[in-house]
Amino acid sequence: MNSAETDYRLLDAGNGRKLEQFGPVILDRPCAQAVWRTSLDRSEWARAHASFTRDEGKRWEVHQPIPERWQVRLEGLNFEVQPTDFGHVGIFPEHVRAWRWMAALRSRLLAGSEPLSVLNLFAYSGGATLAAARLGFRVCHLDAARKMVTWARHNAELNGLSGAPVRWIVDDVQKFLAREGRRGVVYEGIILDPPSYGRGSRQELFKIDTHLLDLMDQCRRVLSSQPAFVFLTCHTPGYTPLVLEHLLGQGLSGLGGAVSAGEMVLEGGPDVLPVPSGTYAVWSAR
Numbered sequence: 592m593n594s595a596e597t598d599y600r601l602l603d604a605g606n607g608r609k610l611e612q613f614g615p616v617i618l619d620r621p622c623a624q625a626v627w628r629t630s631l632d633r634s635e636w637a638r639a640h641a642s643f644t645r646d647e648g649k650r651w652e653v654h655q656p657i658p659e660r661w662q663v664r665l666e667g668l669n670f671e672v673q674p675t676d677f678g679h680v681g682i683f684p685e686h687v688r689a690w691r692w693m694a695a696l697r698s699r700l701l702a703g704s705e706p707l708s709v710l711n712l713f714a715y716s717g718g719a720t721l722a723a724a725r726l727g728f729r730v731c732h733l734d735a736a737r738k739m740v741t742w743a744r745h746n747a748e749l750n751g752l753s754g755a756p757v758r759w760i761v762d763d764v765q766k767f768l769a770r771e772g773r774r775g776v777v778y779e780g781i782i783l784d785p786p787s788y789g790r791g792s793r794q795e796l797f798k799i800d801t802h803l804l805d806l807m808d809q810c811r812r813v814l815s816s817q818p819a820f821v822f823l824t825c826h827t828p829g830y831t832p833l834v835l836e837h838l839l840g841q842g843l844s845g846l847g848g849a850v851s852a853g854e855m856v857l858e859g860g861p862d863v864l865p866v867p868s869g870t871y872a873v874w875s876a877r
Contacts, residue, residue, distance in 0.1 A: 596667045599684050601859035603636070604866045605629030609857070613672055613680060614663045616640050620678055624867045643678040651678075662749065666690055668721050669749040671742070681716045681742065685855035685868035689782065689822050690722035692873060696820060697726045699877060706756075707819055712764050712783040712810075717743030719782045719822075724755040731778070733760040733767055735789065763795040765802065768809035777815040780822075787827040799827050807842035818846065819876055824855065826869040835872035848876040 598614040606629055609622035619639040629636070640655040651674050660673035665682055672681040700707075707728045711720045716739055720732040724747070734740050740761050747753050760767060764785075785806065789797040810821065821843060823835055832852035839850045852872035856865045 596664065598664045601857045601863055601866065603629050603631040603859070603863055609866055610636055610639060614661055616657050616661065618643070618680070621645060622866060627864060630862055630864065641674065649676060649678065666722070668718070668725070670716065670718070670746050671749065682718060685857055686718055686824065688855055688871060689719055689824065692822065693723055693726060696875070696877065707779040709780040709782065710778040710813065712781065713785055714743065715739055717746045720757060721747060721750055721752055724752050724757055725750070729756040731758040731760060733762060733764060735761065735763055737761045764797070765806060765809060766795065768813060772809065772812045777813055779815050779817065779819040781810050781814065782822045783810065784824045803838070807838055811842055821874045822871065823873070824869055824871045830870055832870045832872065835870055839872045839874045843874050846876065848874055850874045
């Protein structure tokens with residue numbers, strides 16, 4: 592990543608952990624994929640302001656004072672971040688791949704063409720929403736947690752995008768898609784990052800192993816007759832790139848286009864081993 596465009600750095604990974612810098616704050620967090628040895632010595636890891644542990648319950652161990660919340664720049668966008676009870680901070684840098692892909696798609700669109708209508712499901716704190724909005728796309732941002740939608744709207748304000756054409760929706764994804772289908776509302780692009788397990792706005796249960804196939808069918812029903820893309824990402828173990836490629840290939844069969852898939856990766860400097868951080872598959876009509 593261009594240093595002028597981001598305040599995030601992967602400093603090291605190994606022994607089941609990753610060491611990351613978010614602006615002025617260094618965090619040490621679990622990383623099950625990092626089964627290799629660390630590259631930096633212990634003194635560098637000791638610089639972490641805080642560590643997250645899942646031993647004897649999930650908790651942060653603070654080693655140096657850190658702000659309750661602070662701002663981080665990622666791929667030219669500003670985000671407010673803070674430590675959460677789940678060990679997250681509000682941004683997932685591996686998703687930058689999707690943002691860059693959308694930017695490349697936008698550059699290929701004909702000048703003067705109508706902006707794409709994009710649906711962002713399980714939208715969290717709004718990274719993909721803001722990346723799409725700054726490209727001029729019309730976005731529907733949906734998350735089941737009101738707190739996260741509020742957080743995303745604040746991030747939009749930090750980027751001067753509070754007036755962008757974004758619908759901010761708090762709802763259960765499957766119920767929302769069913770209503771949109773009945774209303775005949777369609778989208779040219781869909782972004783979705785389904786969790787392994789989650790709850791809707793009224794505690795509706797979502798389990799990826801049980802509900803993903805139906806979810807893909809619902810997405811197909813709200814795609815326009817001239818769709819542009821579907822970008823599916825996943826952090827659930829076992830959902831490999833080939834699995835996601837099959838899901839999109841079957842779910843969007845008959846539409847033409849092409850599917851590509853791969854790993855999402857966190858990358859650091861030349862001496863830092865890249866960290867696999869989930870998988871992606873993208874269907875594109877162009």
